[in-house]
Amino acid sequence: MSHAQTITLYRPLLHAIAYNMVRCKQDAEDIVQDTFLKWLSVEQSRIQNTKAYLIRSVTNSCINHLNSLKKKKEAYLEDWSEMVNKWKDTDFLSPDLDAKLQAALSTIHHKLEPLERALYVLKEGFNVDYEALQETFGKKQEHCRQIISRARKKLNDEAVRLKAEMPDSSQFIDNFKKACDFGHVSHLIQEFKKEISDKK
Incomplete structure (x- = not known):
């Protein structure tokens, strides 16, 4: 043959x-x-x-x-708070850092539902307390804890596959950078709220 x-x-x-x-x-x-x-x-x-x-x-x-995908995912998601703090103190003009940012946010975007994503990023990345999360999203603090715990499990679940790219991500990434650079978390919260509203 x-x-x-x-x-x-x-x-x-x-x-x-x-x-x-x-x-x-x-x-x-x-x-x-x-x-x-x-x-x-x-x-x-x-x-x-x-x-x-x-x-x-x-x-x-x-x-x-x-x-290889697992190692990349672990690298993007390992110690999320530390990564965000590093981005806060680093020039976003760095192509390598910008690529890592987009990869990490893409992973989070495609593995989590809008509310899970909002609570996880705000809590893990910006240390927003549960009282503020409750007031912002109308969810009891214990419920917020459960949602964040579920989000962590999803991010570590290999059965949840990543999509190729994060659609319409530019506005979200811009708001994320502003939150890191200038502490303007309100813009990021509005973006999350819009995503949650659109999902309903």
Whole structure:
């Protein structure tokens, strides 16, 4: 069987395996493509079972991909308060810092519901007390604690997959930066309230 025939035969199977593992169509396609490229670069006589080789290769690549995502997520979310304090004291013109900010906020945006996101960011990032959160969002303090606890669990849950990007993020990020730079948390709160209202 030719290389082209092998690729045509096994691509659907490998894509199904990759997608079931990474839950992202584009990532699955990239992993399958890389798997075939790797296979083509290996001396074919050394491969006794092509199907088993390809399945093992794509599975290992998916595991490596997921581990990489996990490490990135942990890096973005580790000690959120410390990260925000660092951003408060650092020039936002730094491309690297700005990229990390957007990645962290994107992770939070896509894993949390609007109210969870609002309470988590304000409490963990800006140390807004529970009394103020209760007054701002009309939720009892104990309920706020429960929502924040749930948010932390969601952020650590690998079953909750990240989306590729954070839509319409510019206004939110601008308000976040203002809150860090000038303490204008009110603008950020209004943004959160709008998101919560739009969700209803």
